[in-house]
Amino acid sequence: MTISIDQQKENNKSLQPNGWLRYFSFSLDHKVIGIQYLVCGFLFYLIGGTLASAIRIELASPMSDFLPRDVYNQFLTLHGTIMIFLWIVPVVNGAFGNYLIPFYVGARDMAFPRLNAVAFWLIPPSGLMLIASYFVEGAAQSGWTAYPPLSITTPQSGQIIWIISVLLLGGSSIFGGINFIATIIKLRRPGLKLMQLPMYCWAMLGTSLLVVLSTPVLAGTLILLSFDIVAHTGFFNPVLGGNVVVYQHLFWFYSHPAVYIMVLPAFGLVSEILPVHSRKPLFGYKTMVFSIMGIVVLGLVVWAHHMFTSGTPPWMRLFFTIATSFIAVPTGIKFFNWVATLWGGKISVNSAMLFSCGFIINFVFGGITGVALAQVPFDIHVHDTYFVVAHFHYIVYGGTVFIIFSSIYHWFPKVTGKMLGEKLGILHFAITFIGFNLCFAPQHWLGLNGMPRRVAEYDPQFEFVNQISSIGALLMAISTIPFLVNIFLSVRNGKDSGDNPWNALTPEWLTSSPPPVENWEGEAPLVEEPYGYGDPFFGENKKI
Amino acid sequence: MLYKNIYLLLIISGVFGISFWIGFNVNLLPAEASINAPIYDELFRILFIIGLIIFIGMTIAVIYSLFKFKRRKDEIGDGIALEGNLSLEIIWTLIPSIIVLIIGIYSYNIYDRMGGMKELNHSHEMMSSNTEKIWAGISQASNNDIANNNLSVEVSAMQFAFLFNYPKGDFISGELHVPVDKKVSMRMESKDVIHAFWVPEFRIKQDIIPGQPTILNFTPTKVGKYPIICAELCGPYHGGMRASIIVEEESDYKDWFNKNKKTEVDL
Numbered sequence: 001m002t003i004s005i006d007q008q009k010e011n012n013k014s015l016q017p018n019g020w021l022r023y024f025s026f027s028l029d030h031k032v033i034g035i036q037y038l039v040c041g042f043l044f045y046l047i048g049g050t051l052a053s054a055i056r057i058e059l060a061s062p063m064s065d066f067l068p069r070d071v072y073n074q075f076l077t078l079h080g081t082i083m084i085f086l087w088i089v090p091v092v093n094g095a096f097g098n099y100l101i102p103f104y105v106g107a108r109d110m111a112f113p114r115l116n117a118v119a120f121w122l123i124p125p126s127g128l129m130l131i132a133s134y135f136v137e138g139a140a141q142s143g144w145t146a147y148p149p150l151s152i153t154t155p156q157s158g159q160i161i162w163i164i165s166v167l168l169l170g171g172s173s174i175f176g177g178i179n180f181i182a183t184i185i186k187l188r189r190p191g192l193k194l195m196q197l198p199m200y201c202w203a204m205l206g207t208s209l210l211v212v213l214s215t216p217v218l219a220g221t222l223i224l225l226s227f228d229i230v231a232h233t234g235f236f237n238p239v240l241g242g243n244v245v246v247y248q249h250l251f252w253f254y255s256h257p258a259v260y261i262m263v264l265p266a267f268g269l270v271s272e273i274l275p276v277h278s279r280k281p282l283f284g285y286k287t288m289v290f291s292i293m294g295i296v297v298l299g300l301v302v303w304a305h306h307m308f309t310s311g312t313p314p315w316m317r318l319f320f321t322i323a324t325s326f327i328a329v330p331t332g333i334k335f336f337n338w339v340a341t342l343w344g345g346k347i348s349v350n351s352a353m354l355f356s357c358g359f360i361i362n363f364v365f366g367g368i369t370g371v372a373l374a375q376v377p378f379d380i381h382v383h384d385t386y387f388v389v390a391h392f393h394y395i396v397y398g399g400t401v402f403i404i405f406s407s408i409y410h411w412f413p414k415v416t417g418k419m420l421g422e423k424l425g426i427l428h429f430a431i432t433f434i435g436f437n438l439c440f441a442p443q444h445w446l447g448l449n450g451m452p453r454r455v456a457e458y459d460p461q462f463e464f465v466n467q468i469s470s471i472g473a474l475l476m477a478i479s480t481i482p483f484l485v486n487i488f489l490s491v492r493n494g495k496d497s498g499d500n501p502w503n504a505l506t507p508e509w510l511t512s513s514p515p516p517v518e519n520w521e522g523e524a525p526l527v528e529e530p531y532g533y534g535d536p537f538f539g540e541n542k543k544i
Numbered sequence: 545m546l547y548k549n550i551y552l553l554l555i556i557s558g559v560f561g562i563s564f565w566i567g568f569n570v571n572l573l574p575a576e577a578s579i580n581a582p583i584y585d586e587l588f589r590i591l592f593i594i595g596l597i598i599f600i601g602m603t604i605a606v607i608y609s610l611f612k613f614k615r616r617k618d619e620i621g622d623g624i625a626l627e628g629n630l631s632l633e634i635i636w637t638l639i640p641s642i643i644v645l646i647i648g649i650y651s652y653n654i655y656d657r658m659g660g661m662k663e664l665n666h667s668h669e670m671m672s673s674n675t676e677k678i679w680a681g682i683s684q685a686s687n688n689d690i691a692n693n694n695l696s697v698e699v700s701a702m703q704f705a706f707l708f709n710y711p712k713g714d715f716i717s718g719e720l721h722v723p724v725d726k727k728v729s730m731r732m733e734s735k736d737v738i739h740a741f742w743v744p745e746f747r748i749k750q751d752i753i754p755g756q757p758t759i760l761n762f763t764p765t766k767v768g769k770y771p772i773i774c775a776e777l778c779g780p781y782h783g784g785m786r787a788s789i790i791v792e793e794e795s796d797y798k799d800w801f802n803k804n805k806k807t808e809v810d811l
Contacts, residue, residue, distance in 0.1 A: 069780035143777050149754055150737040150778060238755030244738060245753065278613065280623035287633050309740060309751045309775075311758045314660060318652060325644045332640040333633065335602065340632070342609040345623035349614050357606050364602045368595035371644070375651035377587055377658055381747040384740060384775040449574050450744035452775040455783030459771070534625025 026121065028113035029517060033120050034099030035415065038408075040120075041091040044127055048082035049477060051075045056439075056473035059466050064456040072456040073141035074134060074158070080144030081162065084258065085169040086127045088400050092265035093211075094120065094176055096407055097204050099415070100272075101180060103508035103515075104198045106189025106524035111182035119175035126168035133161035143454060145255070148236040148247050152228050159229060163222045170215045170222075173261075177211035180204045189524045195289070198506050198530045199282060202289050203268025206296040210257040210264075213300065218254035221247065245310055252303035260299040262396055264292060266403035267334055270356050273403075273410050274338055276504045277353045278345030281531040284337040291330035298327045308379045317376045324374035331367055335360060351425030355406030358433050362398025366391055369444065384454075387447025390440045398436055405432070405483070412487075413501045417513045418494030424486035428479055435475025442469050506530045559600050567593035577766040577791065578746035580658050585747075587654045594643065659761065694761075695722060699732040701739035701752040703778055704785040713805030720789040723797035724767050733757045740775035743789055751776055764791040 022032050023039070054075055058066040067075065098116065102109055110116045133139045140162035142151040151159050184197070184205050225247065227233040234240025236247040275282045282288065304312055304320040338360060347353060369391040372378050382388060405428070412420045442465045447453075451462050458466070500509040507527045511520050567589055576582050613623070697720065698709040708720045722728050732741060734754040741760060742749040745768075750760040774785035792800070 064783065069783075073777070073780060073782075141780075147738055147777070153737060154779070238753075241755075243755070245756065278623055279615075279621075281625060281627045283626065284628040284633050287628070287637070309749050311751060311753055311756060317655075317660070321651065322648050325648050326641075328644050329637060329640050333637055336636040337633070339602065339605045339609065340626075340629075342606065342613065344626060345609075345613050346615045346619060346621065347610060347613045347623075349610055353610075357610060360606050361603050365599055368599055371647065372591045372595065375587065375591070375647065375654075376660065377584060377651055377655045378591065380749050381584060381744070383749055384742075445572055448572050448744075450742075450771065450773060452742065452773055452783075454777040457783040531627075534622045 026117050028109070028117055030098045030102050030110045030113070030116065031415075031515065031519075033116055034095050034097075036120050037090050037095035037098060037123075040124055040127075041087045041095060044082050044086035046480070047131065048079050048087060049480070051079040051082070053473060053477050055079065056470040058456055059458070060470040062458050062460040062463050062466075067456065069456055070138060070141055073143075073454070074139040076454055077140045077143050077162070078130070078134065081130060081140075081166065082127070083396070084144065084262070085166060086123065086130075088262045088396060088404075089169075089173060089258070090123055091404055092262060092269070092400055093173070093180075093204070093207060094123075096200070096265065096269060096411075097176065097180055099411070100198075100200060100508055101183055101204060102187070103511075103519060104201050104506065104530075105184055105187050106192055106507060106526070107183060107187040108519050108524075110179050111187050112179050115175050116179055119172045119179070122168050122172040122175075126165040126172075129161055130165040133158045133165075136161070145251060146222075146225065147251075148225060148228060148242070148244050149238060151225060152237055156229055160226060163226045163229075167219055167222055170219050173211050174215050177208035177215070180208040181212065184208075189526060191526050192528075195286075196528050196530070198268075199271035199285070199288055199292075200265070200268035202292050203264045203271070206292045207261050207264045209296055210261055210299060214254045214257040217250055221250040221254070245307070245312075248307050248310055249304065252306045256303040256306065257299050259392075259395065260295055262400050264295065266359070266400040267292065269403050269407045270338065270359060272506060273352055273356050273406055274341045275531045275533055276410070276502045276506075277350065277356075278342050278347045279533050280341055280345040281533055282337070283340035283343075284333075285531070287333055288337055291333045294330035295327060298323060298330070302327065302374075305374055305379070308376050309383045321374055321376050325371055328367065328371045335364060335367075350409070350422055351420065351429055352406045352409040354426065354429040355402050355409065355432075358429065359399055359402040359406065362394050362402060362436070366394030366398055369394065382447050384452055385447030386443040386451045386453055389453045390443035390447065393436075393440045393443075398440070402432075405429075410502070411508075412490070413497035414508060414513050414515070416491060416494070417497055418490050419497045419501060420490045420494065421486050424482045424489075428482045428486065431475055431479035431482070435472045435479055437472070439469050439472025439476060442466075442472075505532055555604070556601075559597055559604065563593050563596035563600060566596055574744050575766070575768075576745070576747075577764055577768060577770060578743075578748065579763040579765060581745065581747045581765075583654055583657050587651060590650065591647070594647070694727045694729040697722075697728060697730045699730050699741065699752065700735055701732065701741070701774070702735040703737065704774070704781040706739075706741070706772060706774075706785075706787040708787075710801070710804075712807075712809055713801055714807040715804045717804065718787060720772060720787065721797055721800050722764055722789065722791055723794045724764055724791050726794075727761060727763045730760045731757055732760060737778050738776045739778050739785070742773045742775040743770050744773070745770045749775055764789075767791050767793060 023036055027033060054067060055072070058064070058072055064072070098110065130139070137155050137157040140146065140151070140158040141154050142159065146159070146162065184201050224235040228235050228237050228242065232240070234242040236242040236244055238244055271282055271288060302320055302324040304316055305324045308317055369387070373382065373388065373391060409420055409425055412418070446462055446465055449462070451458050497513060499511070499513045502509070505527065507525060507530070510525045510527070573585055573588060576585060696711060698711060700707045700709065705718065708717045710717065732750065732752045734752045736754060738754065739752040740749055741752055746762055746764065748760060748762050750758050752758060768791055770789050770791070772787040772789050774782060778785060
């Protein structure tokens with residue numbers, strides 16, 4: 001397999017530009033594709049963040065006075081869609097997966113390099129198309145969930161473009177998933193056992209299984225929805241005898257696993273970062289692997305907890321309550337293991353570490369509100385309110401986005417050979433952490449006290465708390481400035497990092513930084529203990 | 545070693561103490577105005593306390609590690625080579641499992657007390673048959689659960705308003721008037737897109753779905769005016785889709801009903 005890839009690379013060498021131009025080419029190099037995913041995702045993050053800022057400006061006052069009402073709904077739809085499908089999913093899966101997985105399995109590239117490039121190049125056009133729909137007749141305005149009949153009755157062009165672009169992005173995600181499964185299972189260096197792989201490989205294996213199993217369901221659902229819109233069929237349209245609740249079941253069959261598609265890779269990444277910076281082995285490798293697989297299995301059977309008020313029979317509510325609550329068990333194991341990884345280490349408190357610890361604190365909070373939301377009687381009051389908005393931002397922003405930043409600080413020296421500035425990094429962390437908590441913590445109270453989500457106007461009694469939240473959002477927007485300045489300064493004249501600034505043991509650090517096109521000058525090293533840190537004599541004598 | 549254990553014990557009891565204190569003294573919820581509300585608040589308090597214990601405990605553990613195990617300047621070498629601890633891992637698998645199981649059983653009990661596990665039947669005076677298929681909704685326990693005593697209201701939702709039909713008096717109102725301490729049984733249907741009926745002070749919510757009637761039963765316990773809020777995105781004016789529920793004394797309700805009724809009936 002590897003030989004044929006080498007030959008292909010030889011043949012393609014004349015076609016591949018060098019230098020920065022290769023990032024704009026149909027490159028087959030997994031490292032180039034990884035960076036393409038990351039930078040492209042970050043640009044969409046800036047757009048999605050701008051939309052979020054507009055939403056928070058609107059909500060700084062109780063009246064609908066900043067955006068026209070239909071534009072507000074378009075913005076919240078675009079914000080959700082962009083952040084999920086164009087920022088978080090492509091970055092935690094595509095960017096880090098493509099860059100790291102071949103190193104971790106000891107391969108020179110992904111199993112299907114062309115499919116890989118196709119998967120990336122589907123993203124920019126579908127993202128631009130989605131945003132362009134705003135300038136045609138207005139973007140979709142039925143939320144990222146696109147529940148019929150609202151999605152059938154709102155202006156059609158925006159909704160159809162939304163469907164097409166989500167289908168393309170889903171396709172990209174499936175291509176990526178197939179590629180990761182094939183690479184991890186089939187391209188492992190001879191002698192490397194599954195139970196010796198770094199944890200991120202396991203996370204990506206689990207995530208990719210979810211992608212491959214559930215994304216086709218979303219695709220089928222959206223195709224039926226588009227038939228309802230364009231061809232006036234009656235799958236979901238109640239006027240023609242359709243059933244709107246069936247759509248919700250099908251949609252959440254994908255979209256709940258989608259949460260794990262966004263979160264599991266982050267679990268993998270943090271499992272790489274914590275041992276390196278605390279100089280200790282990852283605590284409980286085997287339980288970590290089992291808990292990932294447990295989350296994958298449970299994640300497929302919890303979708304109806306998004307529909308507790310939709311009119312579901314009592315037994316179904318009960319089943320989904322219990323299944324959802326039990327996800328807390330494998331997730332809890334992971335968090336206890338990470339804290340145990342920190343315990344007794346020699347921790348370098350740097351930007352990567354701070355973002356990872358911020359992730360643990362934020363995610364624990366989001367996980368606790370998640371267990372509460374899983375309880376039917378609890379959920380009935382707060383469903384579709386700002387409590388839910390706060391909960392899932394604690395999971396995807398406080399969780400995954402914190403890990404994306406942590407990973408950027410950790411792997412920047414690998415990609416560029418330069419260090420990122422620590423002072424600006426810590427400033428970036430401080431503003432992000434304070435701004436994030438200021439923005440989303442008060443929203444729990446708003447939801448409990450009667451503010452529904454997706455509204456442009458609200459009861460004036462909530463004005464003050466909403467303004468606090470908007471100030472938090474402003475801080476979050478400001479926090480990107482030190483980050484971008486840091487990146488810019490470090491790329492231009494950052495300190496040289498050397499090949500392995502963290503003295504890490506995972507395989508991607510056992511080559512030069514930045515790595516050569518073939519990843520290693522000679523044979524790929526066989527890393528049997530990716531977390532073999534720690535002084536063994538010290539460990540034997542001292543028990544915890 | 546002994547001192548270490550004492551400190552640990554002190555910290556754990558401190559975390560529990562703070563969590564219980566906050567749980568019992570900080571109120572995050574609006575007024576309680578239905579039979580469901582105090583039951584809900586009981587569940588909320590328990591979940592709040594358990595959540596606080598876990599959150600404060602984990603946060604202290606992370607921050608403590610960052611200070612206690614921080615690498616000092618020019619310090620070399622690694623931490624301890626501890627790859628795992630089976631008994632510890634079994635403990636923190638079992639304890640969360642037990643907590644989750646207890647929460648599950650307890651919330652089932654709460655849900656049952658709210659009437660969620662009951663068979664739904666909508667008693668409707670004007671309707672000849674009761675065989676209509678109802679998908680789901682929230683039923684609710686009440687002490688005198690006599691069908692004839694219920695107040696039946698038909699709710700229709702549309703972009704962007706709620707209409708309340710009182711079949712007994714054959715009239716439609718934009719405000720929902722109900723007598724206090726009497727079970728209200730609502731049959732809800734949407735004319736266009738999905739809406740939701742939410743009264744925060746009652747802790748109840750139910751989607752109103754086109755093509756599938758849903759049922760919502762509740763018993764208000766406190767006189768007052770409360771907002772009815774649409775909680776499901778239903779279009780540009782979703783944020784403005786609100787109505788009021790007015791809970792009043794039996795006599796006031798009768799006056800209002802008699803003023804509005806179109807057919808001659810006695811309440």
